[in-house]
Amino acid sequence: MKSPSWHRDEIILALDLYRTLDSKDMTKNNPKVIELSELLNELPIHERNMQNEKFRNTNGVQLKLSNFKYIDPDFAGKGMSGCSNQDKEVFFEFMGKDEELHAIASQIKLVISNKDINCKLNKIEDEEDYSAKEGKVIYKLHKLRERDRKINNKKKTQYFEKYGKLDCEVCGFDFQKSYGDLGIGFIEAHHRVPLSELNGEKTTKLNDLALVCSNCHRMLHRSVSIDELKKQIK
Incomplete structure (x- = not known):
């Protein structure tokens, strides 16, 4: 072979x-x-x-x-x-x-x-449209950080207690408002820490995450910051 x-x-x-x-x-x-x-x-x-x-x-x-x-x-x-x-x-x-x-x-x-993290990265599927100068390993680490349900739920609870809703921090889209009961509690987490600053030892904190809609999340993964994407939408 x-x-x-x-x-x-x-x-x-x-x-x-x-x-x-x-x-x-x-x-x-x-x-x-x-x-x-x-x-x-x-x-x-x-x-x-x-x-x-x-x-x-x-x-x-x-x-x-x-x-x-x-x-x-x-x-x-x-x-x-x-x-x-x-x-x-x-x-x-x-x-x-x-x-x-x-x-x-x-x-x-x-x-x-980090053997534990490296093993988890093997289980993350590739994305055809990903693009990062740091390469696939660091990008997969970025995705792994975003999939931590425990920290994601804490982030959602913190955000909801502060704003009374779960809307996209970039465009303001609210899944519950648009889809009713089907959208209750639905929002995606984006790891806002730049790929160049990620490593296998740092623990994700609540402030490292941003809650975003699916569309904005895909755009953020094209190496665009939240502030830059906000400006483009405006």
Whole structure:
């Protein structure tokens, strides 16, 4: 079985390693290359039945680093061709932004290191229209935070006690007002903390959540803030 194409998260992790190693050290026997290979096998991205004994092994990691050499205009050698368009996109997106790249890579690693959260992320289905520079792992963590029923119910109770209704904090849509008894108590929770600030250890607080309608929620997941979306609606 052919291994699946490299995902954005995987490319970010490999590029972060590329930025920290000397060219001569980008070998399959380098402990950091071995460590990355093991890490890639823990990512909650690809279906387990798509992985085989060669999946993201040290040879594959070494080849990806060689692909970056081929793309890198500052590399004097040749590198290995055969890189993907996404390899090039991510490489040039973070060119000159090593600190930002490393911060995102570290964030992904922190989430993966939490075995309990990593297992839960595997159960969250992908969304076709999601788009986040931090990649799928952090986006899935965002979704996981939103699905915590206990904190969501507390947020709804707090909001209802203050305003006497559950309306969208962006557009004001009220499910009960529009759908009657069918809409009683219905509203969705959006994790307002930016993806770049999420990690696998932070506990969600009531102020981290916003109550929104389904339509606004989908728009907020297109990397738009609540204030920005409010302005667009007005």
